Amino acid sequence: MCGIAGVWRKRDPIGGGDIADVARMMQALVHRGPDDHASWNDRRLALGHRRLSIIDLSAQAREPMLTACGQGVLVYNGEVYNYRSLRDTLRAEGRRFRTASDTEVVLEALHHWGPDQAIPMFDGMFAIAYFDARADALWLARDRLGIKPMSVAEMGERILFASEDKAILACDGVERTIDAREITLRLAWQSRDSCSSLFQGIERLPPAALWKISDAGVEKRCFWHVLDVLDTARIVGDTATDAEHMARLEALIEDSVGLHCIADTSLAAACSGGVDSGLVTTLAKRFRPEMTAYVVDPRIGHSEADDAQRTASHAHVPLNRVPVDKDRFLDLWPKTIWHLESDGWHASHVCLLALAEQCRADGFKVLLTGEGADELFGGYDWQEASLKLWRPWSWPGRLFRSRNKLARRFERQRHAPFRTAIGFAHGWDRNAVLRALSPELNFLQARIFDRLEPVTPLGDRAFLGCCLHDMYSHLQDLLNRHDRLSMAASVELRVPFLENRLIDFAIHLPRRHKYRQKQGKWLLKKVAEKHIPVQNVKARKNGFQVSANFTTGTETLLNGGFLRDAMKWPASSVADLVDLARRDQPSRLRLVGMELFLRLHAGGQSAGQLSEALHAAVAEAR
Known part of the structure; x- marks a missing residue:
């Protein structure tokens, strides 16, 4: 929906330099909100907002928004979809409203109930900065699964915050220093982009963060975590x-899609050939008869366009195919990395930007997608593999093993209970040692597994965990890249x-409703069979694939590049790494992507210059 920015002064009052910095931050975020912008400041806080107008397009709904008494101020990025029911409750408690926007409801809820009570009630995606002048306190918050981003930097007497790192980097006196440890973790295939920045001194709020900033300092806590609920x-x-769960799930999905279709502007859907986006597209048609859909259609390699067409035709929804060939890919790759503020390690990142740009060119500001279903309902093969790790404890396997031996093995394996666990040594995981440098996610695995102790058998416990x-x-990786790449084209991506x-x-849900008869997302697929072609429901899951031919030859950028210097690679190793990148597409995307990131942010090169360098490298390799 928008881009937000702010400066909090710990002691001295806000000055001209702070106001100028907010203006610089807003300019850096213009892609997140090209429709309008405004700012506000008092003695210790300056706020800025870039607006992408979606609900209540009037000027009355612009931000920063103040309460009628002037004691509450809000800038906010996202949508709270249950704002209508919240508004009814607030009206019953005596609050009055001047606009039809969700922003005013969020502001009034925060000011009337307080952030501790109000924020857990919000159903949607959001990054919020709310100032309560009555308590002289600033509150920063992020939705429970981190759909919308926020970056923070504490710089001496100031705390800077914004929707993206690049806005903070635009402030006067902020150094653009790359964190070599973060480079290492990303090269080790870590899931870090949502909560960690590649720039030293910049922190990203974790999912469900609720921070209070006041004279007492910064109080950091979370209002929701799966271990707590x-x-x-x-x-x-x-x-x-099964029938009862199917009916409940179908009703929940349909209701959620209806809420996500609320907008005072046109909507579209990203419709791949899969179950999740196909179901969202089909149900959205009920609420928005004019619904249209988009799918990326690579000119080389595997394309989901024909499968998507089957779903779209079934739902009577027009499907727009977005072509992506090698030239288009190389043109967009550096721009993708600029907006991701990371290495752009997967080819789908570029294709998502191409799709979002086409949506915006066609006049759509909102795009529905099916992300989140695989995580929630058990759609990934590594979840199934986690179940199989615990076969020795299942019947009849445990008959052939001693109780003591199983007990000893259990104590070892409970610390690495899933197929993605670091401590479980498998040949496929080439970076296990490096991943151990990121303990926050790795130790969470054991805590989740222990929390599920009542669940039996152990395979079920591991699958659900x-x-x-x-x-x-x-x-977190998916949500981070989808927000940044859709907003790069001024398109809001919604995840019903x-x-x-x-x-x-x-x-x-018990395991039997997620994985049954060797099929993941069992319950969700049973619901989907009622709405989309059965051929698409039963098709084997395929990740988004782009031909390796798109990037072949780009590995030569690693010769004499910035990544070599940042990682302190000896000259004798560079040739081996270039050869690795030449032979292995995932390594090429990761390594060349990080090289492009460093050239953009440490070398000062533009995205256009890097596109030319990529084209030249590919031409030379032919």
């Missing part, structure tokens, strides 16, 4: 029939599967 008794005691852990690992009631329903 998980009720294992609901899982173990689940006696609902892996799904929960993916909400804090794999899903990550609605509060759907999250609660999914995390409390």
